[in-house]
Amino acid sequence: MAPATTRPPDLDQDLACDTPHSPDPTTIEALRSRLLGAASVEAVADVFKLLSDPTRVRLVDALSHGERCVCDLAAVVGLSESAISHQLRLLRAARLVRVRRAGRLAFYSLDDHHVVGLLHDTRKHVEEGGA
């Protein structure tokens, strides 16, 4: 009897070239010159790592609809203001969100349009896969 599988069978094997071949050095060098440098790769991976937490995804999602204060964010996400503040501080340190003072209130927003695009693309990717 065949064992139960939880994903398409072709994912259980490595798909590589049947005939291993030596890559063309000129092509490889040309591609390498267009790639992210080591520091940028680490920085990009760090941004993804920060966003790999569901609570932080919720906060970025909420802020993608406009700026909010900690009190509102805590109510929306259903966590304490102190827990939300802690996550916002991490997101601010990575420049994913920023804060502005308005009298006695403090409003958080996404730092730039790239952060909005980042969440939008990931959301679309997930939704189109039927998640």
Next chain:
Amino acid sequence: MAPATTRPPDLDQDLACDTPHSPDPTTIEALRSRLLGAASVEAVADVFKLLSDPTRVRLVDALSHGERCVCDLAAVVGLSESAISHQLRLLRAARLVRVRRAGRLAFYSLDDHHVVGLLHDTRKHVEEGGA
């Protein structure tokens, strides 16, 4: 003597409203109704988690310039074909990359334009911060 600080002083404190206030329930409910559901939040966080690995960032970066076989990717990234195949299998399972057979060769590419946009936005965010 003031202690040395490695980041802006305002990041060392939580910035919240000076006068905590009860959020308006109607506003909170309206925002909640527009947010990602629990399953989507988890799926989005999982995509970010997968991309939080520098080697996988390198592979997605390389593939953002066009499809490549494992032999080429191994040469570009500087790892063994077996190590690259392992990472590609994880990326395929999350539908971030796909593979097509062409005779005895197997070419990998990014699964959709959202994956390209995702890397592009994160790269821009990092670069604009001077990383």
